[in-house]
Amino acid sequence: MLAIFESLLPVFLLIALGAGLKAICLIEDAHWTGMERISYFVFFPSLLVHTLYNTDFAAIPASRSVAAYCIGLAAILAVALILRVPFRRLFGLDDPSYSSVVQGFIRWNAFVGLAIAEKIGGPAMFTVVALGIAVLAIPINIAAVSVVARLGSKSAEAGGTVRLVARNPLVIGTAIGLVLNFSGISLYAPFADAIELCSRVSLPMGLILVGAGLRFVLPRQAVAAAAATGALKLALVPLIYAGVAYGLGLRGEELIAIAVSGSVPTAMNGYLVARDLGGDAPLYAAIVTMQTIAAFFTIPLVVLTASYLAG
Template sequence: MNYAQLLLPDFSLILCGYLICRYTALNRSVWQPVESLVYYLLFPVLLFQSIVKSPVDISAASGLIGAGMLSGVIGIALAYSLPHWPWLGKRIDARDHAASAQVAFRFNSFIGLAIAERLAGTQGLLMIAVLIGVCVPLFNVAAVWPMARQGQHSFARELVRNPLIIATGSGLAANLLGFQIPEWAVPTVSRISAASLALGLMAAGAGLQFGLLTRGKALSVAVLSIRHLVQPLLAFALARLFGLDPVQTTVLLAFSALPTASTCYVLAARMGYNGPYVAGLVTLSTLLGVVSLPFALGFLR
């Protein structure tokens, strides 16, 4: 499989957003309202649709769910612990860490869906849909927590008001209850979802400031190492520990090596943090996916 070709559309949209914002009249004053539209409407619709469209059979994938959740919890713990590492803590800005910790454990679900279908067909698609359904709510809560804590906001209030968490939680509940989007609404919802991907990635590109990555070099290396090296190794070990079958092992390895979610930038920017820095991490993570996916699916598998 050509992983570079699979990741090219995402990276191209980020690059388009960067060039349009820097070299045309469509500058930051245009892109800030776009970020709000993506965050409060388009991305929630996308998340809800992606979770409810495939039935979640939890009993048939309990081992995969356990391995995926445990891998995610370890990734979250590692990301949270970075400021307490003796050789790293003094080099980390607390607010940058709060905004970027999510990069270490969140994932691009649409790249994951595309890879799983190509690798294992319908069964692979259903397996990764299960992982998305159970992991996205946990990971979104974990993404909000350090920013709410660092910004001295009420964590419960941030959860209740966060449209991404509301969408994923309601999507999972609807899936478990057997709800399906009515056929007449599917075309409209699908077009909104497609628009959210394009605009979200372009907005991330419009917010890029690569100079900020050099300022937080140690933090950048740490969170990206957890996302693209530690997580695949964890998945390899947990697949053995849980005795996963070949299809589940393949899906878990693909899941562990995905680039981070493009919504990382949107969430950080809307909560008042360093959005351009996180946008740079999203771009680097997309590029690193070209390395981590072959590493997990070729070498480890």
Template sequence: MHHILASIWPIFVLILAGYGMKRLNFPSDGFWYGAERLNYFILFPALLFSSLSTAPLNNPALPRLLVAIILVLSVLGLGLVVLRYVRKWPASHFGVLLQGVLRFNTYLGIAVIGSLYHREGLSMALLMIAILVPIVNFISVLAFSAGQHTSVRALLAPIAKNPLILSCLAGIFFNLSGAELQWGTDRFLTLLANTSLPLGLLSVGSALQLHHIRGQLTTLVLNSSARLLMAPLITFIVARLMQLPSIETTILVLFFALPTAPTAYVLSQQMGGNSDLMASIITFQTLFSALSLLLVLALVV
């Protein structure tokens, strides 16, 4: 437990620092908007591209991780679809709740796994990101469009413009091409990538909106429990049934124990979802995960 605490407390201190800085209006409101866009469109895509362009895509773990991820997403997704028809949720509400259960905070995941498992764990984590990011974003867009007369172009546009998906695909294609980063390009991308995580964690803290939590506590508790407790339990069962190695099991479980992505708020706004509820879920899950991650890691590490 001691090494787990030592690995993750700096991460949550950065998140709390971001929250405090935003409340104190430091450096300014305009800074946080620019920082989020810079990280989302340039710094974090640079990290994904540089890592995936040199990742061992011939890793024998990749096919079984893909199967495990699809199984977990299928169980969670089908459960949500059943609940939608039982509770008669509109697409604007369903899409938000689905994002709360299926999406994950990539910044937090990379930071925690890098602290615990260093280069070996980070390499495997990036393989999972390359699988999860396109699939989860597609499912999220589909959830908001369910039951609406939406063209294929309108459905695919948010996915085709997603910088995380594009950088993952670009990194994979570059890797498979056999090309190499030359003339200091690898160093340039590394400098951008090294800036991404601390800025991303500060931005996560700055986006927390505690005032949104009031009045929606039951929904927040149920959705957060599904994401932070039930999802990792289902993942652990799937990993055990597939007899995955210990490190693969741990990292896979950890990904499904992460709070939902802050960028889920942006997609909710773009797709006409209940963005206030999405902001509440992001805030509540991020705070709740400080305890739930400790519990999950204590059980599987």
């Protein structure tokens, strides 16, 4: 267990660095916004393009991994629908607030997932997590935007969901990487090197921005709902993903990678969706913060359990 903690510690130290830099106001808020935009629109899509373009899908059980991700997500969405009435009764949530709970339950922070895979596994683990991004980016964004558009306090324009998803840089980067891979197109070497250089910036920058986005002053009424969402996200979601993967016969680093994908905290980009479509943005910020802090303790348990199952 200590070895797993030590392997994960650099990831969470970068998150803590981001939180510390934000707390001491070393960087102005406007500059943080600029860093978030360039990371979201340039660096992270570059990482997806570089990883997927260079992935040898024949070297991993791609079809079973894709099936595990898809079945797992379907099960998680079903749980989110089932929990709507109990959550509203237990925590007094209205529809906009519950839309933030759903986002906090189904989204995952790919920055953290890839960083963990890079630290504790080999190329196969990193590739399977990247494959998860490719598989889940579109359906998760469609599901999240649709739920917030339906339950939020602002009515969405017709076709707005499709346009929002189509403009998502993660979706665009995934599509470009897969097209380049399966078409056999070879990128001009200097251009490929430039994309790789951008991709190297993505993970450390992304982790620092995760920390900078945390909110440590939480609305009192949001704490209980955020804590319950975090408990389900960090315990139930990895169990679902790992259970499906195990049932499909995945073992080794592939199973651990899928469990890690489910174990990471939710992603901050859901905050923008909640804010723009009338969800409960303060509740979503509380959910992200509590999950990110708790994940330092829960992810090692998930990795340890998945390693045992992986054989």
